[in-house]
Amino acid sequence: MTALLALLLAPLFSGTLKWLKARLTHRQGPSPLLEYRNLAKLGRKVWVAPYPTTPLFLLGPIMALLGALGALALLPVLPGLAFKGDFLLALYLLGLGRFFQMLAALDAGSAFGAQGSYREGVVTVLAEPGTLMALAGVVLLGEGFSLSGLPQLGVENSLVLLLALASLALALLAEGARMPVDDPTTHLELTMIHEAQLLDHSGPLLALYELAGSLKMLFYAGLMSLLLPGPKPLVFLGVVGAWILALAYLETYGVKLRYLRLPDFLSYNTLFGVLALLGAIWRF
Amino acid sequence: MALLTLVLAVLATGFLMVSRRSLDAIIRLYALQNILLALVSFELAGGEAHFILAGLALFAVKGVLIPWYLFWLVDRLEVSHEVEGYLSVSLSLLLAGLLTALAFRVGEAFVLPEAPLPQGVPVALALVLLGILSMVSRKKAISQVLGFLALENGVFLMALSESHGLPLFVELGVALDAFAAVFLAGILIFRIKGEMGHVDTARMRSLRG
Numbered sequence: 001m002t003a004l005l006a007l008l009l010a011p012l013f014s015g016t017l018k019w020l021k022a023r024l025t026h027r028q029g030p031s032p033l034l035e036y037r038n039l040a041k042l043g044r045k046v047w048v049a050p051y052p053t054t055p056l057f058l059l060g061p062i063m064a065l066l067g068a069l070g071a072l073a074l075l076p077v078l079p080g081l082a083f084k085g086d087f088l089l090a091l092y093l094l095g096l097g098r099f100f101q102m103l104a105a106l107d108a109g110s111a112f113g114a115q116g117s118y119r120e121g122v123v124t125v126l127a128e129p130g131t132l133m134a135l136a137g138v139v140l141l142g143e144g145f146s147l148s149g150l151p152q153l154g155v156e157n158s159l160v161l162l163l164a165l166a167s168l169a170l171a172l173l174a175e176g177a178r179m180p181v182d183d184p185t186t187h188l189e190l191t192m193i194h195e196a197q198l199l200d201h202s203g204p205l206l207a208l209y210e211l212a213g214s215l216k217m218l219f220y221a222g223l224m225s226l227l228l229p230g231p232k233p234l235v236f237l238g239v240v241g242a243w244i245l246a247l248a249y250l251e252t253y254g255v256k257l258r259y260l261r262l263p264d265f266l267s268y269n270t271l272f273g274v275l276a277l278l279g280a281i282w283r284f
Numbered sequence: 285m286a287l288l289t290l291v292l293a294v295l296a297t298g299f300l301m302v303s304r305r306s307l308d309a310i311i312r313l314y315a316l317q318n319i320l321l322a323l324v325s326f327e328l329a330g331g332e333a334h335f336i337l338a339g340l341a342l343f344a345v346k347g348v349l350i351p352w353y354l355f356w357l358v359d360r361l362e363v364s365h366e367v368e369g370y371l372s373v374s375l376s377l378l379l380a381g382l383l384t385a386l387a388f389r390v391g392e393a394f395v396l397p398e399a400p401l402p403q404g405v406p407v408a409l410a411l412v413l414l415g416i417l418s419m420v421s422r423k424k425a426i427s428q429v430l431g432f433l434a435l436e437n438g439v440f441l442m443a444l445s446e447s448h449g450l451p452l453f454v455e456l457g458v459a460l461d462a463f464a465a466v467f468l469a470g471i472l473i474f475r476i477k478g479e480m481g482h483v484d485t486a487r488m489r490s491l492r493g
Binding site for chain 1: 288289292299303372373374377378380381384385388389
């Protein structure tokens with residue numbers, strides 16, 4: 001259910017983001033709905049596999065999309081699946097998608113794809129522990145050790161939940177390849193992280209990747225909305241709207257961090273995760 | 285809820301003061317921390333005059349006067365605006381996290397029976413520890429002074445959340461004390477600079493005749 005909603009929302013999300021960024025720089029900007037037509041157009045095109053590639057090249061985009069969709073399917077924004085430890089499965093389904101994306105980029109054998117892959121690997125390694133610990137912390141506070149029993153932000157659990165929210169926000173920036181970590185609009189291969197992995201994919205494969213990228217961000221936004229009080233679908237839409245605003249401002253007025261400064265930035269994520277987990281264990 | 289948010293924001297500024305690498309940012313964070321603390325004291329005041337006065341004095345002396353003086357000092361010293369520390373950003377953040385966890389672990393034991401803000405105690409302890417951490421992990425005298433100031437803020441928050449506030453004269457005395465300490469430290473740093481040509485305590489290991 002959630003996955004379907006997110007699938008419908010994803011092009012609108014990235015389209016609105018592009019439109020808002022254009023408006024912030026006093027340009028007309030594409031219509032927010034253009035992204036749907038863009039994906040349809042990409043879907044109609046032929047795709048070319050560089051020679052020699054293995055089936056991995058095709059598997060990368062498919063697995064990236066399936067991983068993101070699988071993770072979203074476990075989010076109880078709309079009623080859906082729920083079982084013990086589903087948050088682990090959700091995070092690592094995303095990880096599986098990313099793994100295949102990295103392999104596909106390596107598979108084509110271009111220098112830039114490989115560069116993008118190892119950078120993505122580093123970002124993942126830096127962002128993952130904090131996110132996992134923050135999630136584990138809030139799940140411990142909830143009931144049933146599952147995403148469906150997460151606690152809501154209130155007075156008595158505000159410390160752990162705020163830390164977890166901050167950690168998830170940083171994770172969204174890192175995994176969604178957004179501004180302080182990676183510049184999604186760059187055209188210079190040397191500075192690319194996420195984009196460099198998509199260089200060889202065209203047509204429908206590129207469309208799959210673009211969808212997967214937006215879906216990843218929606219996944220983290222959905223996780224954040226689960227921690228906030230209120231009717232879930234509405235809160236989810238609110239969080240997504242807030243993220244569109246935040247990302248547009250970040251990418252209009254912010255600068256991308258140097259790649260070597262990333263550990264400094266993402267160590268905050270690890271810190272929040274450690275503190276959230278300790279806070280959950282010791283009941284602050 | 286508002287109080288708790290303020291206290292957590294104070295803790296966040298403490299973290300950033302440990303990990304940021306730009307001197308100007310740290311001074312601005314210090315000013316912000318003091319403004320937040322002044323807000324906490326207004327929130328706790330409940331219409332008591334001496335609380336409000338203490339908050340105002342705090343705001344004036346530590347939120348405006350000391351940051352302004354520090355900016356002036358950095359300008360006059362002509363040192364680089366970069367903080368040089370012995371620890372990397374991630375390592376100092378990790379240590380800060382561990383110290384904060386420790387403060388929260390033992391903080392419960394420090395709460396007095398009729399403390400008006402029991403949640404503030406562990407945060408105050410954490411601030412003291414973070415202040416000490418930034419005092420020992422920095423190389424330049426100026427950034428060490430900032431660590432001392434963060435420590436002093438921790439003491440202030442502790443007094444605020446433990447008792448019904450110290451008497452006004454004591455608060456004012458402490459605020460002025462802090463200012464005097466910073467002022468003296470400034471003069472001292474000037475002398476160090478004049479004598480040695482730098483303010484890097486790491487290079488003061490060998491005696492000079």
